[in-house]
Amino acid sequence: MTLEVSHLTGGYGQTNTIEDISFTVASGTLTALIGLNGSGKTTTINHLIGIMQPKAGQIIFDGIDSQKEPVRYQSALSYIPELPVVYEDLTLNEHVQTTISAYHLDEKKAESDAQRLFKIFRLEDKGNWFPIDFSKGMRQKVMIVMALLADTPLLVIDEPFIGLDPLAVADLIDLLKEKKAAGSTILMSTHVIAGAEEFVDQFLLLDQGKIHIRGHLKDIFQAFPKQKTIDGVYYQLAKEAEK
Numbered sequence: 484m485t486l487e488v489s490h491l492t493g494g495y496g497q498t499n500t501i502e503d504i505s506f507t508v509a510s511g512t513l514t515a516l517i518g519l520n521g522s523g524k525t526t527t528i529n530h531l532i533g534i535m536q537p538k539a540g541q542i543i544f545d546g547i548d549s550q551k552e553p554v555r556y557q558s559a560l561s562y563i564p565e566l567p568v569v570y571e572d573l574t575l576n577e578h579v580q581t582t583i584s585a586y587h588l589d590e591k592k593a594e595s596d597a598q599r600l601f602k603i604f605r606l607e608d609k610g611n612w613f614p615i616d617f618s619k620g621m622r623q624k625v626m627i628v629m630a631l632l633a634d635t636p637l638l639v640i641d642e643p644f645i646g647l648d649p650l651a652v653a654d655l656i657d658l659l660k661e662k663k664a665a666g667s668t669i670l671m672s673t674h675v676i677a678g679a680e681e682f683v684d685q686f687l688l689l690d691q692g693k694i695h696i697r698g699h700l701k702d703i704f705q706a707f708p709k710q711k712t713i714d715g716v717y718y719q720l721a722k723e724a725e726k
């Protein structure tokens with residue numbers, strides 16, 4: 484099940500924030516969208532999850548066109564937002580029930596999957612807690628658990644590592660590898676590059692709303708021969724934008 488984005492162009496008003504974005508993500512692989520603040524990562528993701536409509540271009544997953552069959556397209560995807568969105572009046576267990584109903588999941592399997600994920604993220608004794616008692620990292624973990632629980636073939640993730648402690652970062656990376664092995668198609672925006680080669684199959688470096696380079700990290704460094712780190716690449720991009 485491949486995600487195919489072709490010539491995607493869009494933005495918030497008259498101006499185009501992203502322009503002519505094309506890429507594919509194959510089943511069982513993870514693509515990382517990287518780039519400076521404001522380069523268009525979240526805008527691209529907003530189009531992929533259907534909260535923004537393309538001004539031009541197409542998004543197709545497993546042959547389903549996001550604009551022609553939005554309901555079918557959306558039911559194939561789950562999303563982890565950059566900022567956690569939790570229901571303040573629902574307990575953690577009730578969040579699980581909401582996900583089970585929304586995605587018509589098999590109750591027994593989903594509950595046992597939820598217990599496993601709670602254990603991994605050290606939430607297993609917090610089933611009756613309300614979000615008001617959650618830390619920032621715990622809220623983020625709840626979003627991750629809900630998205631993974633939905634078990635959709637397409638997973639779209641906007642900067643998932645913010646607020647997570649190092650153990651949770653490592654646990655999430657392990658879960659993403661597991662999802663890849665199970666055939667999921669994953670697109671993730673991130674600022675965290677350290678160690679990413681280990682589980683990222685393709686990087687898309689966005690710059691001012693366009694794909695500057697795609698490939699492995701070595702392809703990015705080849706394009707910026709003076710730079711040894713991704714911070715150096717970003718610094719050079721920022722300097723070039725000022726000219």
Ligand SMILES: Nc1ncnc2c1ncn2[C@@H]1O[C@H](COP(=O)(O)OP(=O)(O)OP(=O)(O)O)[C@@H](O)[C@H]1O
Nearest residue numbers: 495496500518519520521522523524525526527672
């Ligand atoms: N709701 C909005 N209305 C108008 N312009 C917006 C809106 N959201 C973002 N933008 C603009 O679109 C451009 C791309 O922003 P976007 O959030 O996609 O970047 P990003 O790469 O995700 O950045 P970050 O790394 O900070 O999350 C920026 O110039 C931003 O100011």
